[in-house]
Amino acid sequence: MRSSDKIFVAGHRGMVGSAITRKLKGAGYNNLITRSSRELDLRDQLAVTEFFETEQPDYVFLAAAKVGGIVANNTWRADFLYDNLMIESNIIHQAHRSGVKKLLFLGSSCIYPKLAPQPLKEEYLLSGLLEPSNEPYAIAKIAGIKLCQAYRDQYGCNFISVMPTNLYGFNDNYDLQSSHVLPALIRKFHEAKEREEPQVVIWGTGSPLREFMHADDLADACLHLMEHYNDKAPVNVGVGEDISIIQLAELIKNLVGYKGRIVLDATKPDGTPRKILDVSKLHALGWRHKISLKEGLRQVYEDYITTPEKTMA
Template sequence: MTATRQENASSGLDRSEPIYVAGHRGLVGSAVWRNLTNHSFINLIGRGSDELDLLDRNAVFEFFAATKPTTVILAAARVGGILANSRFPADFLSENLRIQCNVLDAARQHEVPRLLFLGSSCVYPKFAPQPIKEEYLLSGHLEPTNDAYAIAKISGILQVQAVRRQDGLDWISAMPTNLYGPGDNFAENNSHVLPALIRRFEQARLDGEPSVTNWGTGTPRREFLHVDDLAEALLFLLEHYHEAEPINVGTGADVTISNVADLVARAVGYGGRIEWDSTKPDGTPRKVLDVTKLTNLGWSPRISLDDGVRSTVEWFRNNVGNIRQ
C-alpha cells in the first residue's frame, strides 16, 4: 500500500477538490486561503475557532466525516513571540500537541491522500551550524525560550513521517522561517519581533516619543519571509514535493534585529533614538535556513524585506482598528 500510494502521487492539484485549511483566519492560513483563491481553487473549507474547536477531538473527527477533504493544510497552532513562549510553555506544548494529534488522526482515519504540516524553524537546535539544513533536526539542544513549542512541532513532523511509513499517505512537512505580513499578530505581549517593532515604532511616532527601547542587544541575526511568499511556496510544494523529510522555506538571507529596527523606523517615519535593553533575552544568536532543497525544486521568494515591511506597515495602519493588538 505504501509504494502504490506514493508512487501514484499526482503533481498537480485539482482546482475543484475539497481542501481544508486549518487555521484559515491566522497569519499563514489567511495567506494560504488568498493564494488558493487567486489560483482558482473553488472548494476551500475553513472553520473559525468559534465554529470548530480543534482541541475538541470528537468535533474534529465529526468535521472530517462531514466535509471529506482530499487535501489538508495544517496551519492552525497556538503561536507567540519570545515573551509568550517563555511565560506559557505548558500551554504552548499541550495545546499544539492536541491540535496536531486531533487533525492528523482524523485525516489519517479518513485516509486523506495529501496533507501539508506547517512546522517552524525553531525545531532546529539553538547552536545548529548556519545556514540550517533539514538534516540538523534532532541533532542538539533547543532554544530554551521556545523549547515547548518546538517539541510540539517536532512531534508533528514525526507523526507525518510515521503515517507515511505505516499507511503510505503522501503527507509532507514544511519548515518556514520567521514570517510577517498582513494578518499578523501585533499584540504587545505575545507578538513576534517584526510586528512588535512595527507597533512600537508607529506608537512612538504618534506619541512623539524621543526614543524607543527594544528587547535584547539587537545583534542576533534573523531571516524573514513575507507570508504571501510562503503561501506560494506551500502550493508549489503540494504540487511538486513528495518526500518524507521536512523541507525548509525561507529566503536564505538574514539580517540583524538592529537592522530590522532601523528598517521599520524608516518605514513608519520615526526619527527618534533607537535603544536596546540588554537585560532582556536575545534568543538564538543566529537563525537562517538553508533553502537549497527548495531552490533546486524551482521555487524562490519574490518579495524583498524592504517592500514587505513597507506594505505591512501600510496594512497595519489601514486595519489598526480591527487587528489583534
C-alpha cells in the same frame, strides 16, 4: 490537485492560513473548507473526528497553531505544548482515517538546535539542544513532523512537512505581549511617532541575526510543494538571507518616519544568536521567494495604519 477537490485550510483566519486561502482562491481552487475556532475547536478530538467524517476533504493545509514571540512562548509554556500537540495530533490522525490524499504540515524553524551550524539544514533536526525559551512550542512542532513521517511509514500516507522561517504579513499579531519581533517593532515605532516619544526600547543586544519571509511568499511555496513534493523529509522554506535585529529596527524606524533614538536593553534575552535556513533543497525544487524585505515591510505597514483595530490591539 484539481480545482474541484475539497481542500481544508486549518487556521484560515491566521496570518499563514489566510495567505494560503488567498493563494488557493487566486489559483482557481474554490472548493475550500474552513472553520473558525468558535465553529470547530481543533483541540477537541471528537469534534475533529465528526468534522472529517462529515466533510471528507481531499487535501489538508495544516496551518492552525498557537503561536507567539519570546514572551508568549516562555510565559504560557504548557499552553503552547498542549494546544499544538492536540491540534496536530487530531488533524493528522483524522486525515489518515478519512483517506485524505495529501496533507501539508507547517512546522517552524525553531525546531532546530539553538547552536546548530548555520545555515540550518533539514538534517540538523534533533542534533542538539533547543532554545529554552521556546522549547515547548518547538517540541510540539517536532512531534508534528514525526507524526507525518510515522503515518507515512506505517500507513503510506502522503503527508509532507515544511519548515518556514520567521514570518510576517497581513493579519499578523501586533499585541506586544504575544507578537513576534517584526510586528512588535512596527507597533512600537508607530506609537512612538504618534506620541512623539524620544526613544524606543528594543529587547536584547540587537545582534541576533534573523531571516524574514512574507507570508504570501510562504503560501506560494506551500502550493508549489503540495503540487510537486511527495517525500518524507521536511523542506525548509525561507529567503536565504538574514538581517540583525538592530538593522531591522533601523529599517522600520525609517519606514515609519520616527525621529527618536533606539535604545537597546541588554538585560532582556536575545534568543538564538543566528537563525537562517538553508533553502538549497527548496530552490532545487524550482521555487524562490519574490517579495523583498523592504517591499514586504512597506506592504504590512500600510495595512497596519489603514486598519484601525490593529493600531488599537
